[in-house]
Amino acid sequence: MRAHAKRADPLECNVSVVRFSRRLWFGLLAAWSLLGCAAGFAASPDWTVDRLMQSLSRQTSGQATFVERKYLAVLDQPVESSGELRFRAPDRLEKITLKPKPESLVLEGNTVTVNRGKKQYVVQLSDYREVAAFVDSIRATLAGDRATLERTYALHLAGSPDNWTLTLLPRDPRMAELVLRIDIKGSRGLLREIEIRQADGDRSVMEIAAAGGTQ
Template sequence: MGALALTGAVPSQAAEPWGLEDLFARFARIPNSNARFTETREVGMLTAPLESSGTLTYRRPDFLEKRTLQPQPEGLRLEGDRLTLTQADGMSRILSVSAMPEIQTYVESIRATLRGDVPTIMRFYEVDLEGSLQDWRMRLTPRAEEARKTVQRIVIAGRDATIRRIEVLQADGDRSIMTIQPDPA
């Protein structure tokens, strides 16, 4: 899943505490958000990166949707445990997230962050948070050996309670970088 991120930043004060719990408490106050994304995938077997763009939607507590508009329409919708993938030709496939630990680990990197769910993020990842509330970077390393066979690390960066960038480094060396901009609507 190429991830979601959203806007809806909560005003901050310079003297406020800073740490994972503080950052996630800000995310927990956001009921929904929308954003636009641009994603670049570097795949070892290809000579040029793959680029796509579209929209992202989040609704508390567990709805995520990634709608790719370019280069062709595709969709990824997560509702609870159900992941629906829709291809350009309109064909859909429904999967159970919990039945696929490598997908669940990836899904929870985004969903737990947007929900502000510290226990879940800590269950799936070793977390290293650095920076400040106005320019933070969270490095996630999967705890489960099975997940590490697919994803080496995920780095989520943002400002306040807004995710601006998600980088996924796969175990095979492939990489994706998603840049996220708040939807002006």
């Protein structure tokens, strides 16, 4: 029997703004890697954030696998999960967690649908201003809209086309209360790792591989 969908109560489904934000960040940013091999960089001295944005804005659809590790202050060992990511332009993302417990998170438009066990929760991003700000900024990144992205984050690009790191530092004080920094690592048009450092000291690292294990 199909699980009955209901409007999410943050306390009932035990998902905080930080957790929602982190999940959506990981999922949307991971969409960069799905077709990245088709949009490479030329190794030249004028390689800049603008060139990175231009390349990453060419995504249409794709699929990848992920392994996510959460390092929490209250635990001695990281919490690990793994599964699949699916992206379809312009705004549909599926994060399918297979281990340790099955769960799906689908973002489409303004709606987030979470299936966990026999329960389904539906969340409207407009009800969570901080999360909506996260999503809007990531969509701006996927669209190559640097101006919109920089309204929320200061961008710092380091490394070379073959081994680059893009660091995002929140400008908005409300955002800074949740997230300290986000480090996105990749090689040419391929995203390989996303690390989110929260203001409370916890951090999460997601490693991403193209479906089928190719990089």
